[in-house]
Amino acid sequence: MSALLEVDGLRTCFPSSAGALPVVDDVSFSLGRGETLALVGESGSGKSITALSLLRLVPKPGRVTAGAVRLDGRDLLPLSVGEIRRVRGRRIAMIFQEPMTCLNPVLRVGDQVIEAIRLHERVSVSEARERTRTLFVEVGIPDPEERLSAYPHQLSGGLKQRVMIAMALSTRPEMLIADEPTTALDVTVQAQILELLRKLQRERDTAILLITHDLGIVNELADRVAVMYAGRLVEVAPREALFSDPLHPYTQGLLRSIPGLARPGERLPEIPGVVPPPDQWPTGCRFATRCPKRFDPCADIQPEEIEPARERRVWCHEVERMLAIEGAR
Amino acid sequence: MISLEPHVWSNLMVVALVGVGLGVVRAIRRQRLWREAAGALWRRRRVAIVIVALYVGVGLLDSIAWKGGVPEGVTGVLPNAPLTLIDRAFLDTREASYSAPFADREFYGGRPLRHPGSHWLGTDILGRDVVYMALKGARVALLIGGLTSLIAIPLALLFGVGAGYFGGRFDDVVFFLISTLASMPGLLLLIALIMVMGRSTFSVCIALGVTSWVGFCRLSRAETLKLRELDYVAAARALGVSEPRIVFRHILPNLAHLVVITFVLMFSGLVLSEAVLSWLGIGVDGSWGQMIDGARNELSRDPIIWWNIFAAGTALFGLILSVNAVGDAVRDVLDPRTLREDR
Numbered sequence: 001m002s003a004l005l006e007v008d009g010l011r012t013c014f015p016s017s018a019g020a021l022p023v024v025d026d027v028s029f030s031l032g033r034g035e036t037l038a039l040v041g042e043s044g045s046g047k048s049i050t051a052l053s054l055l056r057l058v059p060k061p062g063r064v065t066a067g068a069v070r071l072d073g074r075d076l077l078p079l080s081v082g083e084i085r086r087v088r089g090r091r092i093a094m095i096f097q098e099p100m101t102c103l104n105p106v107l108r109v110g111d112q113v114i115e116a117i118r119l120h121e122r123v124s125v126s127e128a129r130e131r132t133r134t135l136f137v138e139v140g141i142p143d144p145e146e147r148l149s150a151y152p153h154q155l156s157g158g159l160k161q162r163v164m165i166a167m168a169l170s171t172r173p174e175m176l177i178a179d180e181p182t183t184a185l186d187v188t189v190q191a192q193i194l195e196l197l198r199k200l201q202r203e204r205d206t207a208i209l210l211i212t213h214d215l216g217i218v219n220e221l222a223d224r225v226a227v228m229y230a231g232r233l234v235e236v237a238p239r240e241a242l243f244s245d246p247l248h249p250y251t252q253g254l255l256r257s258i259p260g261l262a263r264p265g266e267r268l269p270e271i272p273g274v275v276p277p278p279d280q281w282p283t284g285c286r287f288a289t290r291c292p293k294r295f296d297p298c299a300d301i302q303p304e305e306i307e308p309a310r311e312r313r314v315w316c317h318e319v320e321r322m323l324a325i326e327g328a329r
Numbered sequence: 330m331i332s333l334e335p336h337v338w339s340n341l342m343v344v345a346l347v348g349v350g351l352g353v354v355r356a357i358r359r360q361r362l363w364r365e366a367a368g369a370l371w372r373r374r375r376v377a378i379v380i381v382a383l384y385v386g387v388g389l390l391d392s393i394a395w396k397g398g399v400p401e402g403v404t405g406v407l408p409n410a411p412l413t414l415i416d417r418a419f420l421d422t423r424e425a426s427y428s429a430p431f432a433d434r435e436f437y438g439g440r441p442l443r444h445p446g447s448h449w450l451g452t453d454i455l456g457r458d459v460v461y462m463a464l465k466g467a468r469v470a471l472l473i474g475g476l477t478s479l480i481a482i483p484l485a486l487l488f489g490v491g492a493g494y495f496g497g498r499f500d501d502v503v504f505f506l507i508s509t510l511a512s513m514p515g516l517l518l519l520i521a522l523i524m525v526m527g528r529s530t531f532s533v534c535i536a537l538g539v540t541s542w543v544g545f546c547r548l549s550r551a552e553t554l555k556l557r558e559l560d561y562v563a564a565a566r567a568l569g570v571s572e573p574r575i576v577f578r579h580i581l582p583n584l585a586h587l588v589v590i591t592f593v594l595m596f597s598g599l600v601l602s603e604a605v606l607s608w609l610g611i612g613v614d615g616s617w618g619q620m621i622d623g624a625r626n627e628l629s630r631d632p633i634i635w636w637n638i639f640a641a642g643t644a645l646f647g648l649i650l651s652v653n654a655v656g657d658a659v660r661d662v663l664d665p666r667t668l669r670e671d672r
Contacts (some may be wrong), residue, residue, distance in 0.1 A: 057567055059558075090567035096567075101560040106582045115578070116568050167568070 003030035010067035038222035044244035093168035099160035110148030158189035230286035336394040377654035425456035474596040480538030485545035493553025568639035593656025597649040
């Protein structure tokens with residue numbers, strides 16, 4: 001299967017007084033058509049920056065310094081400004097975390113979707129308007145005709161997120177980047193939006209890169225999961241495999257800290273400490289400072305990528321050692 | 330360009346302004362939201378709107394001029410000079426006298442007036458009717474306020490939004506320019522500019538414009554800095570919207586309320602600064618500022634000659650107060666961030 005999107009050795013740096021800090025370092029993954037890959041990690045693990053790097057939208061002064069982002073085999077990073085603009089929205093669309101602030105407050109929501117359509121396709125205003133109306137029906141906005149001429153402040157958070165989804169899907173992109181699409185919404189609306197995303201993905205065969213820290217959402221939506229920690233991938237695995245048999249100590253810690261899995265009355269296990277800031281990342285495995293299973297090489301030597309099973313990748317000295325022991329037996 | 334006499338240009342401007350005004354009214358009536366906003370504005374500030382409209386009306390009437398048609402026996406008018414509608418309305422009272430309001434005799438000499446009681450607010454020391462002068466001042470004030478804002482606001486937006494959005498070298502240059510201009514005493518710069526360009530309404534407007542754009546430039550730069558980091562600008566970029574389009578569609582409309590507020594505050598401020606310039610002797614001819622300046626010395630006479638300064642001051646005060654009131658309401662009504670469903 002040839003992947004729709006292949007990210008290879010992506011590295012994004014932010015300058016600092018201590019030199020360029022690789023906030024995203026050596027991140028590689030691929031995404032097939034119609035597939036959902038969840039990028040999971042704590043705040044500050046670099047998952048949002050990874051997503052922004054794909055479309056070259058990293059806020060200044062950050063910069064993608066190495067790697068390749070291939071969409072259908074074509075690298076996006078060396079493209080000209082005009083060319084990358086035709087990829088943004090047209091082939092890869094994005095949904096943001098905060099529907100409250102992602103719509104221009106002084107323009108009608110309908111006009112904003114119409115703008116998105118007409119930006120990439122030569123259609124008349126009335127045609128774009130008709131398509132927007134259909135889209136609004138598709139994403140489940142009641143009274144679509146009336147909502148077309150509503151201003152963002154007249155819509156609820158859930159409706160705004162639906163408008164954002166309509167806008168992102170308006171040009172039938174092959175891939176959708178959803179950056180914490182439900183974080184700002186309350187739980188019932190979250191479920192509706194997730195259901196909507198799943199339905200739309202089925203209908204249109206859209207690939208979704210889902211960025212989240214909510215493992216519940218991952219479990220509902222993702223086909224495969226990539227776990228990030230401090231700017232690096234630590235584990236990539238199919239969803240079932242990851243949830244039933246997490247290999248990396250960080251993934252194990254994350255899964256243990258889901259409330260539903262702890263026994264009632266018991267204190268929820270946590271991973272002690274916080275993600276260190278980029279300028280204090282250890283030279284070896286970046287999780288070394290918090291890892292319960294660390295041993296000699298962890299602090300100094302960067303773990304290599306190992307493939308313990310088909311479609312599974314993990315970066316961990318401990319896993320490597322265990323595999324070596326098993327192999328020797 | 331075809332050379333036309335000034336008063337013909339002035340007449341054409343009246344036609345153009347009325348045309349633009351009707352166009353705006355039609356545009357507002359066609360869109361539901363604008364119509365509602367206009368309705369809300371009218372409900373809130375009826376009186377102020379009527380007052381501003383009166384001033385504008387007087388200003389327009391004072392801009393329609395033609396030559397000839399002066400009845401026999403009228404003195405104090407240059408032959409073959411273009412006279413405006415306001416000039417013509419005051420032709421019969423225009424006798425050189427120095428009199429109090431509603432007086433039938435002039436001061437000192439005691440000579441009886443030809444039209445007793447016709448100088449409603451008296452005359453000044455040169456014998457000019459005070460009501461007439463106050464009415465003439467409306468056009469000058471509107472011209473100064475409007476023209477200067479038209480110069481200063483686009484200038485400020487160009488530099489402010491450009492510097493805020495694109496940053497880098499351009500921002501450095503603009504900020505240097507702003508700091509330099511802001512560190513010069515405004516009044517000195519004004520005087521210097523007017524000295525260089527000569528004294529005319531237009532050069533006063535340019536001088537005032539050059540000295541007054543800095544504040545709004547700073548404001549729009551800061552606001553743009555804030556806006557360009559907002560999620561919907563990032564979202565627009567992620568949709569593939571080009572940079573100029575982001576500026577025109579996502580930044581500028583969000584500055585619209587600032588433009589309106591600034592226009593109003595600036596407008597009244599500019600009319601007031603013209604008064605200061607007149608006091609220094611470099612104002613525009615026929616302005617309320619000059620009237621006040623002329624009346625200043627008369628205040629020390631006995632009995633006090635109060636009506637000159639009273640008329641000019643009241644006219645100035647009335648315009649500025651009602652413009653401020655309207656502007657305040659315009660902001661409340663137009664800014665979508667303060668829009669509520671229940672209104």
